[in-house]
Amino acid sequence: MTPGPWATRIGHLGLVVILAFALLAGRLWQLQAIEGGHYLELSEQNRIRDYAVPAPRGVIFDRRGQPLVTNRASFTVALLPMEVRDPPRLAEALARLLDVDAAEILARLAEGRRRPFEPVRLRRDVDRRVVVAIEENRLDLPGVVIQAEPVREYLHGALAGHALGYLGEITEAELRTRPDYRPGDLIGKTGVERTYDDLLRGQAGRLRVEVDAAGRPGRVLGRQAARPGHSLVLNLDATLQRVAEEQLRGHVGAVVAMDPRTGEVLVLASSPGYDPAVFAGGISPANWRRLTSDRGLPLLNRATEGTYEPGSVFKVVTGTAALAEGVARRESTYACTGALVLGRWVFRDLAAYGTVSFVRGVQVSCNVMFWTLGRAVGPERLARYATALGLGVPTGVDLPAEAAGFIPSVAWKPRAHGEPWYPGDTLNMSIGQGWVLTTPLQVARMLSAIANGGTLVQPVLARRVITPDGREVRAIAGRRTPVPERLPAAALETLREGLRAVVEAGTGRAAAVEGLAVAGKTGSAENPRGRPHAWFAGYAPAERPALVVVAFVEHGYRGGIAAAPIAKAIFEAARSSLLAETGGAP
Amino acid sequence: MTARWAREVDWVLLGTTGLITAYGVVVLLSATHGVAEPAAVLRTRLLHVAVGLGALIAAAAFDYRRLATAAGLIYGATLALLAAVLVVGDVRLGAQRWIPLGPFGAFQPSEVAKLTLIVTLARHLDVARTLPRMRALFPFLAHAALPALLIMRQPDMGTALVLVAILAAMLYVGGARPADLAGLGAAGAVVAPFFWQALHDYQRRRLTAFLDPAADPLGAGYALIQAKIAIGSGQLFGKGLFAGTQNVLRFIPEQHTDFIFTVVGEELGLAGTLALLGLFLVWIWRALGIAAGARDRLGALMAAGVAAMMLFHVVVNVGMTIGLMPVTGIPLPLVSYGGSSLLVTLAATGLLLGIRLRRSWF
Numbered sequence: 001m002t003p004g005p006w007a008t009r010i011g012h013l014g015l016v017v018i019l020a021f022a023l024l025a026g027r028l029w030q031l032q033a034i035e036g037g038h039y040l041e042l043s044e045q046n047r048i049r050d051y052a053v054p055a056p057r058g059v060i061f062d063r064r065g066q067p068l069v070t071n072r073a074s075f076t077v078a079l080l081p082m083e084v085r086d087p088p089r090l091a092e093a094l095a096r097l098l099d100v101d102a103a104e105i106l107a108r109l110a111e112g113r114r115r116p117f118e119p120v121r122l123r124r125d126v127d128r129r130v131v132v133a134i135e136e137n138r139l140d141l142p143g144v145v146i147q148a149e150p151v152r153e154y155l156h157g158a159l160a161g162h163a164l165g166y167l168g169e170i171t172e173a174e175l176r177t178r179p180d181y182r183p184g185d186l187i188g189k190t191g192v193e194r195t196y197d198d199l200l201r202g203q204a205g206r207l208r209v210e211v212d213a214a215g216r217p218g219r220v221l222g223r224q225a226a227r228p229g230h231s232l233v234l235n236l237d238a239t240l241q242r243v244a245e246e247q248l249r250g251h252v253g254a255v256v257a258m259d260p261r262t263g264e265v266l267v268l269a270s271s272p273g274y275d276p277a278v279f280a281g282g283i284s285p286a287n288w289r290r291l292t293s294d295r296g297l298p299l300l301n302r303a304t305e306g307t308y309e310p311g312s313v314f315k316v317v318t319g320t321a322a323l324a325e326g327v328a329r330r331e332s333t334y335a336c337t338g339a340l341v342l343g344r345w346v347f348r349d350l351a352a353y354g355t356v357s358f359v360r361g362v363q364v365s366c367n368v369m370f371w372t373l374g375r376a377v378g379p380e381r382l383a384r385y386a387t388a389l390g391l392g393v394p395t396g397v398d399l400p401a402e403a404a405g406f407i408p409s410v411a412w413k414p415r416a417h418g419e420p421w422y423p424g425d426t427l428n429m430s431i432g433q434g435w436v437l438t439t440p441l442q443v444a445r446m447l448s449a450i451a452n453g454g455t456l457v458q459p460v461l462a463r464r465v466i467t468p469d470g471r472e473v474r475a476i477a478g479r480r481t482p483v484p485e486r487l488p489a490a491a492l493e494t495l496r497e498g499l500r501a502v503v504e505a506g507t508g509r510a511a512a513v514e515g516l517a518v519a520g521k522t523g524s525a526e527n528p529r530g531r532p533h534a535w536f537a538g539y540a541p542a543e544r545p546a547l548v549v550v551a552f553v554e555h556g557y558r559g560g561i562a563a564a565p566i567a568k569a570i571f572e573a574a575r576s577s578l579l580a581e582t583g584g585a586p
Numbered sequence: 587m588t589a590r591w592a593r594e595v596d597w598v599l600l601g602t603t604g605l606i607t608a609y610g611v612v613v614l615l616s617a618t619h620g621v622a623e624p625a626a627v628l629r630t631r632l633l634h635v636a637v638g639l640g641a642l643i644a645a646a647a648f649d650y651r652r653l654a655t656a657a658g659l660i661y662g663a664t665l666a667l668l669a670a671v672l673v674v675g676d677v678r679l680g681a682q683r684w685i686p687l688g689p690f691g692a693f694q695p696s697e698v699a700k701l702t703l704i705v706t707l708a709r710h711l712d713v714a715r716t717l718p719r720m721r722a723l724f725p726f727l728a729h730a731a732l733p734a735l736l737i738m739r740q741p742d743m744g745t746a747l748v749l750v751a752i753l754a755a756m757l758y759v760g761g762a763r764p765a766d767l768a769g770l771g772a773a774g775a776v777v778a779p780f781f782w783q784a785l786h787d788y789q790r791r792r793l794t795a796f797l798d799p800a801a802d803p804l805g806a807g808y809a810l811i812q813a814k815i816a817i818g819s820g821q822l823f824g825k826g827l828f829a830g831t832q833n834v835l836r837f838i839p840e841q842h843t844d845f846i847f848t849v850v851g852e853e854l855g856l857a858g859t860l861a862l863l864g865l866f867l868v869w870i871w872r873a874l875g876i877a878a879g880a881r882d883r884l885g886a887l888m889a890a891g892v893a894a895m896m897l898f899h900v901v902v903n904v905g906m907t908i909g910l911m912p913v914t915g916i917p918l919p920l921v922s923y924g925g926s927s928l929l930v931t932l933a934a935t936g937l938l939l940g941i942r943l944r945r946s947w948f
Contacts, residue, residue: 006886007878009759013890013897014874020901021867025860027908031818032856039818043852046815047831212835213812 055202125281165191202229260448263457263478311525314432362498363506374430522559638932645936755894817851824855
């Protein structure tokens with residue numbers, strides 16, 4: 001039989017078929033034979049996800065082993081950018097659930113698109129109700145995942161908040177210098193959380209999981225356990241810290257207590273305080289605004305970051321310099337007439353004390369005597385001693401953002417003020433006024449050197465680094481360096497006698513503790529911002545000092561009235577252990 | 587008598603159909619692995635095959651010339667079904683394509699419309715004898731346009747385009763002048779933008795996504811990217827049945843229906859895809875052979891229509907999974923899950939066998 005007339009055209013169709021199949025086969029060859037390796041890699045990336053398993057952060061203990069900061073389990077709501085289908089709608093829904101701004105969610109999501117398989121945290125430490133609500137609406141919320149993560153728990157609330165510090169998400173700037181962190185990681189922002197962040201944070205583990213298209217994890221392909229962070233034992237004494245904070249309640253100020261022999265910081269309080277727990281799950285914008293706009297500056301650690309005129313507390317420096325340089329002797333007497341005449345100017349004291357010995361002059365805080373001593377020592381040597389005793393220089397405490405303070409000098413003044421150093425400036429400086437600025441911690445360090453016989457100690461908050469099961473990783477001790485000025489033992493002896501008299505029968509009587517010999521110096525520092533600052537810096541036991549306490553109340557007016565009782569409360573609380581330690585009689 | 591009958595059966599076509607169907611069952615089991623009970627999938631599929639085999643035998647046994655005399659009835663009934671589906675049809679995946687059949691599941695009239703068009707258009711062309719000028723083509727355009735527009739309304743653009751492909755191939759084989767066909771094509775290109783406006787937004791996105799899937803990797807481009815990854819990652823010999831990660835972990839939507847070719851590519855590799863394409867090539871080649879050797883113009887037109895239908899389905903479906911064609915959502919015949927498609931393809935095979943049987947019979 002012969003083919004029909006349509007056969008030619010069917011032949012043409014055959015040609016089309018051949019061409020079409022050749023095209024398909026060629027394309028398959030390209031995809032599978034030539035580019036197959038690349039696609040295989042892509043398919044592996046599709047199915048394999050590496051998750052970071054957060055390491056529990058180290059626990060922070062006080063010096064007696066009492067835990068201050070631990071961790072508790074919490075739920076974090078995160079987004080897998082890869083799985084998110086309708087971002088605006090999702091952001092809307094989540095904003096309501098999480099009480100986070102929808103725009104913020106969208107911004108974080110956009111940021112996360114660069115790593116579409118990495119979960120982007122939206123909110124840490126969400127309420128269990130929120131977790132339930134999300135689980136119930138899982139199908140309507142593609143891409144939303146809930147992760148279990150430990151968050152900080154502050155067992156004593158706001159106690160020692162400034163010393164402990166708070167955590168926050170790492171910033172772009174911090175990330176640049178710390179390649180071992182990932183976006184969204186928590187990092188210590190302040191306090192020892194910051195200083196010892198590397199030790200506390202541990203090492204996140206990795207979990208390699210096979211996931212399906214919806215991001216649901218299936219088989220575990222590999223795991224590397226998280227290494228929990230080291231724990232930190234502080235020198236801080238929770239009991240004394242609590243006493244200090246109770247004393248400061250209602251005041252603006254700071255309290256520092258340290259062991260003058262070692263630099264161990266037992267108390268570091270600043271008021272007003274804040275509760276670091278509000279940062280634990282990521283601080284809400286409202287809370288952040290409240291903390292940063294508060295006129296009382298609750299985030300400021302006044303003990304180390306605030307600088308203030310020391311006032312009469314500085315007389316310890318003036319007295320030391322005068323005695324060490326031989327300008328004053330134990331036997332010297334001074335006419336405390338109530339005023340000092342300097343050329344055309346008259347410098348008035350609070351009161352006239354008559355003729356006083358050096359010790360008595362310290363006891364009553366006679367300005368005329370210290371003006372006289374200051375003039376005799378001279379501003380250059382005064383500045384040298386102040387600096388040598390650690391004023392106006394950072395103490396090296398293991399806390400971030402420490403302030404330096406300031407000691408003026410003859411050479412500095414013309415540069416800064418365009419005027420020469422006047423004799424009146426020397427008088428002001430010798431009683432801790434003028435331009436002298438110190439932190440409460442510097443004052444504690446200065447007094448420690450007087451109390452311990454001439455050694456500058458570096459204040460340290462941390463005592464030991466230990467593993468989670470308690471083995472010591474390393475002990476932490478402050479550097480001890482001799483004061484780089486001549487400090488004859490007899491000079492210190494005389495000065496300490498004066499400081500003892502201050503508390504026994506002088507301006508600092510309010511710091512006296514029964515059965516414990518307390519020595520110290522009060523201060524009421526004139527300042528341009530308001531009423532004088534109240535200071536008390538003291539130590540005990542007087543004969544074998546084991547605890548230095550500095551109490552500072554901003555605009556507290558009289559050191560002997562506003563600050564000394566705070567120090568007293570701390571000495572009182574520490575009395576039994578101080579006596580037991582130094583072998584004194586109760 | 588029996589021996590002669592058996593000699594006239596195109597065993598190659600029948601065997602190829604069987605092989606593709608069997609291949610499809612294996613791939614389907616893998617594509618539904620972990621989602622549906624394999625026994626249930628197998629049972630449904632075998633039931634469909636059994637019914638389809640019945641349709642195949644019926645279509646082969648029934649004289650296509652007598653079938654053609656009922657063209658008006660068939661055409662009318664199909665249009666009625668297509669209209670009915672718009673009224674009573676089930677809505678699935680956003681389209682109204684199914685007529686519920688109670689315990690037998692549901693039925694897609696648009697699948698039948700392809701076969702209807704092939705049979706009735708063949709009859710229509712056969713009666714017309716010649717196509718001397720472009721104007722003579724218009725009745726045939728209208729003939730195909732009516733069901734195509736109804737199908738577009740569902741909306742099922744893919745199947746509507748299959749009708750257009752069938753029309754074009756049959757007009758060509760029926761003797762339309764190439765210049766006239768080219769003119770129609772040009773006219774089509776001119777009116778295309780109007781149709782474009784009438785399309786749903788998602789359809790437009792799907793149609794253009796293949797040009798640059800990366801532009802919308804989580805939306806319209808998602809399936810395309812994942813399909814290419816699946817097929818490419820199969821490399822030469824595949825990851826093995828049931829071992830394709832893109833498949834098992836559900837990275838590809840509609841992997842058991844429109845995107846089933848990705849499972850072939852990923853799990854059986856280039857060897858598997860070329861083997862399957864080879865089988866389809868043989869099938870279409872035999873269909874064209876039957877068309878060329880048909881005893882009359884009617885048979886040739888029908889066979890050519892069936893060949894065009896198969897060609898279009900394979901090229902568009904496979905092309906879509908490998909980034910050569912836009913996503914139109916038409917199944918891979920004999921392989922994709924779906925009873926209506928299988929039934930119609932087997933019936934079409936039966937039609938071919940019948941045309942071949944009657945080449946020298948009677």
